[in-house]
Amino acid sequence: MAETAKTYPPSDDMAACAHVDASRYDAMYAASLNDADAFWAEQAGRIDWIKKPTQIKDVDFTLGNVSINWYADGQLNVSANCIDRHLETRGDQTAIIWEPDSPDEAAQHISYRDLHAGTCKMANILRDLGVGKGDRVIIYLPMIPEAAYAMLACARIGAIHSIVFAGFSPDALAARVQGSDAKVVITADEAPRGGRNTPLKANADKALANCDASVKCLTVRRTGGDVAWDDARDVDYTALAKEASDTCEPAVMDAEDPLFILYTSGSTGMPKGVVHTTGGYLVYAALTHETTFDYKDGDIYWCTADVGWVTGHSYIVYGPLANGATTLMFEGVPTYPDASRFWQVCEKHKVNQFYTAPTALRALMGQGNDFVTKCDLSDLRILGTVGEPINPEAWNWYNEVVGGGRCPIVDTWWQTETGGHLMTPLPGAHAMKPGSAMKPFFGVQPVILEPTTAEVITENPAEGVLCIADSWPGQMRTVWGDHERFEKTYFSDYPGYYFTGDGAKRDADGDYWITGRVDDVINVSGHRMGTAEVESALVAHPKVAESAVVGYPHDIKGQGIYCYVTLMGGEAPSDALRKELETWVRSEIGPIAKPDLIQWAPGLPKTRSGKIMRRILRKIAENDYGALGDTSTLADPSVVDDLIENRMNR
Numbered sequence: 171m172a173e174t175a176k177t178y179p180p181s182d183d184m185a186a187c188a189h190v191d192a193s194r195y196d197a198m199y200a201a202s203l204n205d206a207d208a209f210w211a212e213q214a215g216r217i218d219w220i221k222k223p224t225q226i227k228d229v230d231f232t233l234g235n236v237s238i239n240w241y242a243d244g245q246l247n248v249s250a251n252c253i254d255r256h257l258e259t260r261g262d263q264t265a266i267i268w269e270p271d272s273p274d275e276a277a278q279h280i281s282y283r284d285l286h287a288g289t290c291k292m293a294n295i296l297r298d299l300g301v302g303k304g305d306r307v308i309i310y311l312p313m314i315p316e317a318a319y320a321m322l323a324c325a326r327i328g329a330i331h332s333i334v335f336a337g338f339s340p341d342a343l344a345a346r347v348q349g350s351d352a353k354v355v356i357t358a359d360e361a362p363r364g365g366r367n368t369p370l371k372a373n374a375d376k377a378l379a380n381c382d383a384s385v386k387c388l389t390v391r392r393t394g395g396d397v398a399w400d401d402a403r404d405v406d407y408t409a410l411a412k413e414a415s416d417t418c419e420p421a422v423m424d425a426e427d428p429l430f431i432l433y434t435s436g437s438t439g440m441p442k443g444v445v446h447t448t449g450g451y452l453v454y455a456a457l458t459h460e461t462t463f464d465y466k467d468g469d470i471y472w473c474t475a476d477v478g479w480v481t482g483h484s485y486i487v488y489g490p491l492a493n494g495a496t497t498l499m500f501e502g503v504p505t506y507p508d509a510s511r512f513w514q515v516c517e518k519h520k521v522n523q524f525y526t527a528p529t530a531l532r533a534l535m536g537q538g539n540d541f542v543t544k545c546d547l548s549d550l551r552i553l554g555t556v557g558e559p560i561n562p563e564a565w566n567w568y569n570e571v572v573g574g575g576r577c578p579i580v581d582t583w584w585q586t587e588t589g590g591h592l593m594t595p596l597p598g599a600h601a602m603k604p605g606s607a608m609k610p611f612f613g614v615q616p617v618i619l620e621p622t623t624a625e626v627i628t629e630n631p632a633e634g635v636l637c638i639a640d641s642w643p644g645q646m647r648t649v650w651g652d653h654e655r656f657e658k659t660y661f662s663d664y665p666g667y668y669f670t671g672d673g674a675k676r677d678a679d680g681d682y683w684i685t686g687r688v689d690d691v692i693n694v695s696g697h698r699m700g701t702a703e704v705e706s707a708l709v710a711h712p713k714v715a716e717s718a719v720v721g722y723p724h725d726i727k728g729q730g731i732y733c734y735v736t737l738m739g740g741e742a743p744s745d746a747l748r749k750e751l752e753t754w755v756r757s758e759i760g761p762i763a764k765p766d767l768i769q770w771a772p773g774l775p776k777t778r779s780g781k782i783m784r785r786i787l788r789k790i791a792e793n794d795y796g797a798l799g800d801t802s803t804l805a806d807p808s809v810v811d812d813l814i815e816n817r818m819n820r
């Protein structure tokens with residue numbers, strides 16, 4: 171990201187009113203490092219414990235021995251924290267504002283009391299299906315209130331949920347049902363999005379055909395559309411919810427019992443199940459939600475993410491509800507019915523905090539300012555971004571056109587693995603620099619290492635790989651079913667540190683700038699994807715012999731998917747085959763993985779030992795083939811000329 175000279179200090183008003191101003195940040199940050207146990211023991215007090223923890227932090231980052239425990243002897247229930255404890259004081263307050271896909275359908279205001287009833291009903295239905303403590307439940311739902319009920323219902327009975335984004339294909343769903351050995355899949359008949367209905371139940375049917383016959387399918391009637399029904403396996407949520415009891419005793423959970431698994435992409439192999447646990451995760455989600463967005467009682471807060479991603483977990487459901495907030499849940503897309511939808515929803519519900527992804531901003535920016543300026547956005551106070559680096563043009567547009575120059579922008583850098591924000595400016599404490607994630611959150615110790623020597627760079631400015639020196643309560647605990655993979659992925663390249671997979675710069679002022687992934691993970695419209703996943707989908711096609719996939723700069727998506735494909739002997743390239751491969755990848759993984767560019771590659775640049783030299787492929791995809799660097803170790807340097815000659819991104 172280009173560093174711009176301009177900085178935007180917090181306004182006097184913001185500094186005076188915010189939970190955290192500059193001096194409080196300095197004091198709290200110092201306290202969080204000087205005596206982590208004392209700091210996090212105090213922060214534990216923001217949630218309700220059945221048994222208050224006496225052990226706070228117990229962490230080892232040593233390879234072969236990695237173990238991460240927070241509040242280990244504490245006991246609590248997440249759903250009781252997000253619902254029950256608010257009933258007395260805010261039973262009638264809106265917990266969730268639900269805004270449907272179509273503006274013609276009425277929004278719903280779900281009070282904390284309604285949320286309690288909905289969650290308990292779902293919990294009782296799951297219990298009746300035989301789901302208990304520690305069992306896994308897959309949630310494959312649109313952005314409807316039942317998605318929140320389902321998450322909180324699992325938490326209530328101690329089951330572990332794993333949400334699969336509703337845009338994922340039946341194959342991806344099946345892999346997650348099998349990988350987590352789930353007992354139940356919760357889905358809906360159809361998912362309306364942007365005026366079109368995705369047949370979710372039909373997708374689930376296809377997925378379940380390849381799963382153990384004992385897996386039950388619980389279906390929410392969202393549209394009332396026709397679905398196939400198998401009496402032995404299918405259960406109708408909407409019918410059962412009418413009769414189900416609306417009370418359900420929350421289970422007593424240990425702080426380190428798993429709360430959820432969320433599959434995410436890495437640089438090698440298939441997606442891994444990131445495991446988050448109960449106590450530390452909730453404390454961290456609640457604290458970051460309140461601090462980063464300066465959330466205050468009565469505010470209307472909107473995060474536009476999908477609950478299928480970690481942002482939806484921490485900042486639509488768990489963080490806001492633990493804080494007794496009013497959180498908006500939106501079923502639709504930013505451009506339906508037109509590019510004004512986000513801003514109309516902000517106006518309609520008087521949104522105070524608005525949190526979205528740079529890719530959405532870039533797409534909307536291109537549609538012109540009228541879509542924004544015709545709406546009354548005077549209630550907006552804080553803006554946020556997440557998912558990828560934000561370019562200064564998009565930042566400036568967000569600041570000026572959406573925020574009217576009055577709203578701080580929190581550029582929150584974090585990951586599925588981190589559970590909550592690790593770096594962000596705080597609205598009342600820090601100056602903002604467009605594109606900079608600025609400062610570490612409490613308890614977070616970022617370090618920049620020289621990539622090859624693994625030496626810590628202490629002076630400023632610095633550039634290298636980004637690691638974190640010590641644990642924070644929201645950190646993932648393991649990879650589901652594969653602790654060795656957890657250690658290898660995050661703790662082996664830079665021993666003693668958590669390796670983020672991102673590169674970063676620290677400027678002369680000591681502020682952080684994320685430069686993007688340093689591994690084979692690409693970020694497409696804010697969605698994380700392993701190039702290996704797309705490659706394995708491509709080579710599963712009978713006509714494909716080999717493929718290599720890299721990212722390239724894309725104006726709207728941030729990164730696009732560039733595929734080099736070598737066909738089987740005797741197969742001829744054609745536009746029809748290109749289309750067929752695009753559709754193939756879509757159906758293997760999901761629409762978000764659809765290739766942007768496919769180049770026919772008679773050969774791929776390989777070393778003599780057979781390793782594909784991705785560095786070269788990346789350069790060609792970036793249309794920067796003048797700077798290929800050393801190609802002398804290639805087995806056949808001539809393949810490079812052909813690839814350059816026929817490059818797709820000109």
Ligand code: 6R9
Nearest residue numbers: 556557558559581582583584585586684698
């Ligand atoms: C929360 C989330 C994580 C990766 C991360 C980084 C990129 C996220 C960012 C950002 C620059 C930001 N990323 N936020 N890069 N600035 N504010 O997005 O989780 O889907 O796991 O992606 O996204 O590369 O490593 P996840």
